[in-house]
Amino acid sequence: MPITPTHYMLLSAALFIIGVIGVMVRRNIIIIFMSIELILNAVNINLVAFSSQQHNVIGQVFAVFVIAVAAAEAAVGLGIILAFYRNKESVNIDEMNLMRW
Amino acid sequence: MIDQFVIPLLKILIVLNATLVGVTYMVLLERKVIAWAQSRLGPMRVGPYGVLQPVADAIKLMLKEDITPTKADRWVFTVAPIISMVPALIVYAVIPFGPVVRLFGRDVSLYITDINVGLLYIVSVASVGVYGIILAGYASNSKFPLLSSLRASAQLISYEVAVTLTLVSVILMSGSLSMVSIVDSQYNARVWFAFVQPVAFVIFFIGGLAETNRAPFDLPEAEQELTGGFHTEYSGMRFALFFLAEYANMIVVSSVATTLFFGGWLRPFPNVAALHFLDVLPSWTWFLLKSFVFLYIFIWVRATLPRYRYDQLMRLGWKVLIPLAIANLVVTGIVKVMLF
Amino acid sequence: MAEAITFYTIAACILGFAALVVTTKDTVHSVLFLVLDFLFVAALYVMLGAQFLAAIQILVYAGGIVVLYLFVVMLVNLKRAPEAHQDPHRLSKLGFGLACAVLIELGVIIVSGYMKAPPAALAAPAVLPVSGNTEQVGWLLYTSYLIPFEIASMLLLVAMIGAIVLAKREL
Numbered sequence: 001m002p003i004t005p006t007h008y009m010l011l012s013a014a015l016f017i018i019g020v021i022g023v024m025v026r027r028n029i030i031i032i033f034m035s036i037e038l039i040l041n042a043v044n045i046n047l048v049a050f051s052s053q054q055h056n057v058i059g060q061v062f063a064v065f066v067i068a069v070a071a072a073e074a075a076v077g078l079g080i081i082l083a084f085y086r087n088k089e090s091v092n093i094d095e096m097n098l099m100r101w
Numbered sequence: 102m103i104d105q106f107v108i109p110l111l112k113i114l115i116v117l118n119a120t121l122v123g124v125t126y127m128v129l130l131e132r133k134v135i136a137w138a139q140s141r142l143g144p145m146r147v148g149p150y151g152v153l154q155p156v157a158d159a160i161k162l163m164l165k166e167d168i169t170p171t172k173a174d175r176w177v178f179t180v181a182p183i184i185s186m187v188p189a190l191i192v193y194a195v196i197p198f199g200p201v202v203r204l205f206g207r208d209v210s211l212y213i214t215d216i217n218v219g220l221l222y223i224v225s226v227a228s229v230g231v232y233g234i235i236l237a238g239y240a241s242n243s244k245f246p247l248l249s250s251l252r253a254s255a256q257l258i259s260y261e262v263a264v265t266l267t268l269v270s271v272i273l274m275s276g277s278l279s280m281v282s283i284v285d286s287q288y289n290a291r292v293w294f295a296f297v298q299p300v301a302f303v304i305f306f307i308g309g310l311a312e313t314n315r316a317p318f319d320l321p322e323a324e325q326e327l328t329g330g331f332h333t334e335y336s337g338m339r340f341a342l343f344f345l346a347e348y349a350n351m352i353v354v355s356s357v358a359t360t361l362f363f364g365g366w367l368r369p370f371p372n373v374a375a376l377h378f379l380d381v382l383p384s385w386t387w388f389l390l391k392s393f394v395f396l397y398i399f400i401w402v403r404a405t406l407p408r409y410r411y412d413q414l415m416r417l418g419w420k421v422l423i424p425l426a427i428a429n430l431v432v433t434g435i436v437k438v439m440l441f
Numbered sequence: 442m443a444e445a446i447t448f449y450t451i452a453a454c455i456l457g458f459a460a461l462v463v464t465t466k467d468t469v470h471s472v473l474f475l476v477l478d479f480l481f482v483a484a485l486y487v488m489l490g491a492q493f494l495a496a497i498q499i500l501v502y503a504g505g506i507v508v509l510y511l512f513v514v515m516l517v518n519l520k521r522a523p524e525a526h527q528d529p530h531r532l533s534k535l536g537f538g539l540a541c542a543v544l545i546e547l548g549v550i551i552v553s554g555y556m557k558a559p560p561a562a563l564a565a566p567a568v569l570p571v572s573g574n575t576e577q578v579g580w581l582l583y584t585s586y587l588i589p590f591e592i593a594s595m596l597l598l599v600a601m602i603g604a605i606v607l608a609k610r611e612l
Contacts, residue, residue, distance in 0.1 A: 001445065002444075002445070003444055003445055003448045004555070005555075006551060006552060006555040007448065007452075008489075009551045009555075010548060010551055010552070011452045011455065011456070013544060013547040013548060013551060014456055014544060015455060015456065015459055016547075017540050017541070017543060017544040017547070018456065018459045018460055018463055019459070019463075020540050020543075021463060021536070021537055021540045022462065022463035024533070024536035024537070024540065025463070025533045025536060025537055026463065027531075028468060030468055030510065030513060030514055030517070031462070031463070031468065031471055033510070034462055034471065034472070034475050034510060035462070035463060037475065037502075037506065038459050038462065038463075038475075038478070041478075041479070041482050041502075044482070044494075044498075045482065045485060048485075048486055048489050048491050048494060049489060051489075051491065052489040052490055052491065057491075057569075057574065057577045057578050057581055058581065060491050060493070060494045060574075060578050061578055061581045061582055061586055063491075063494055064494065064497060064578070064582070065589060065593055067497060067498065067501050067502060068501075068593045068596070068597060069593070069596065070502070070506065071501055071502075071505065071506055071597065071600075072596050072597050072599075072600035073600070074506045074509055074510070075509065075600050075601065075603075075604040076600050076603050076604050076607065078509055078510065078513045078604070079603065079604040079605075079606075079607030079608045080607055081513060081517070082513060082516065082517070082607070082608045083607050083608065085516075085517050086610075091517055094531065174467075174469070176470075177469065177470075177473070216492065217492065217573060217574070217575065218492045218493055218495075218496045218574075218575055221493070221496035221497075221500065221575075222496055224496075224500060225496050225497075225499035225500035225503075225504060226499070228499070228500055228503075228504030228505065228508075229476075229480075229499065229503060229504050231504065231508055232476065232508070232511075235508070235511055235512075235515075236469075236473075239469060239515055247515065251512070251515065254508070254512075258505075258508065278575055
C-alpha cells in the first residue's frame, strides 16, 4: 500500500494524543512541557505531509514558524519553572497553587 | 549496484579508518609539537623517535579497568562517550576531499556524499555533540563533573552561535549550502573565501577552538580545574573515546575551515594556467595539506597561550564574537547587494 | 515497498519513544527519549523531501530546546520524587480513557474522510523562480511571508529577554 498523507495524518493524530495524555496524566511540570513539545511536533508532521502532497513549500514555512514559537515558549516556560522552583522547591504541578487557598 | 552500494561503503571504510588512525597519531603529534615548543623531545622511547607511542597508548587504555561509580546511571554513563564520538565521525560524510576523478575506469567522487544542506548538516550534528558532555557530567553522580559539564556545555552552546553566524556569511558568498558547491564557487570566484571574509575566518577559528574545548578555552577539562572536568570518573576505553572525540572534532573543524575558507581541494591560484606544474600533487593532497596546517596551528596555540578564565571566556563569546559576526554578516550582505 | 518499510519503522520508533517520554519515571531518561524522538521526526522530514526543515529540526529542537530542558532538569535536582503527592481531585484514568476515545474518533474521521474523495490540489503550486528545497523555503520566507518572519524574530527577542529576567536571582 503506498504511503498516502492519510498515514501521516494518523501518525500525527497518535503523536498528538500521546502528548495530550502526557499533559493530563503526569504531575512533573517538566514532563508536561515536554509533552507540549510532542504536540507541536505532531502538528509539524501534519503540515509537512500536506506540503509534500501539494508540492508547495508553504507547509514547511509554517512549520519553521511553529519551531520558532516552540523555542520561545520553551525558554520562557523553563524560566518560569526555575523561578517557581527557587521559591517553593517543588516541580509538582499539584503544588503550584500559590494563588489559591 | 556497485556504484550504489560498494563504492560508498568503500569510501566510508577508508574515511573511518583514516580518521581513527589520524586521531590516534594526533595525540603523538600534539605531544611532540608541544615538547619541541618547550625545548624538549617528547616521547622517544617506544619505537624510533616515539612513533609507536600511540599504539602503546591504545593498548594501555584498552586493558585498563573500566570503573563505573556506584549510584551512577549505568545506561547514561555508558552512552555518553558514544554520543560524544558519533557526531565527530558522521560529519565526514559530507566533507569533500576532492572532485570527481577517474579511478580504475570509473568516475569516482572523492567525497562520500554531497547533500544540498551539507553545511547545515554539519552545524546540526555538532550541536547534538553537546549531549555527550552534559550526560557525562550528570551520569557521574559527583559534584565536580556535574559543574564542569554544565560549564563546558554552556561554553559550547555560546560559541556555536558565533560560528553559525560566520558560516552564514560564507553561505552568502557562495549561494549554496552544499560543501562541494562552496568549493566550486571559490573556483569560480578565483579567490579563496579567507581573503574575502577574513573576519569570518578568524571568528570561525576562535569559535572552533572553543567548540572543541581546546586551549586557551579548555577550562572544562583542564586537570588543574575542577579535578579533571567532566571525564573525571571515566577510565579505560570510555576515557579514550572522549579524547578521540575531541581530536576527531579538531580534525573536523580543520577540514571545514579548509573547505569553506581555503578552497578545499583547489591548489593555490587554481585559475592561473601558468602554475599548472602544481597539479602534480593530486587534489586530495592539497586538502590534507591545508587541514594539517590548521591542526598544527591548533597545537601551536595550545603550546603558546594561557588559559582563559570562565567569565573571560563567556564575555569573549557573547560580547565580542557574536556582535562581530553579526556586523560581518550585515556588511557582507550590503556589499553583495550593492556591488554584485 | 522500501518506502513503506521505512515509514512504518520510523513511525513505530516515533510513537514508541513518545510513549516512553510520557511514562518514564526518571526525568533525565525522559529527556533523552525526547531527543531520540526528535531525531526520528527529522528522518521523517527527510523522507518527505523537506531537507531544510529536517536540519532545522535537529539544530533547533534536538540541539537547542532539549538541551535547555536538560539544563533545567539538572538544575532542579530533586531529592524526593516529584510525583509523590497524588492529588485526590485529579481524575487521571478518566483523562486517559477520554484521550483514547478522541484518538479513535480522529482515526475514524481521517480514514473515512480520505476514503471518500481523493483531495484535489487546493491551490496551483506556486511556481517559484528558484529550485531546491532550501532555496524555495528561503524565497517564500523573504518575499511572501516577510512580515511573519520579522514578527517571529521579535517574538524570539522578547522571549530571550523575558527568560533572562525570569531566571535572575534578584530582579
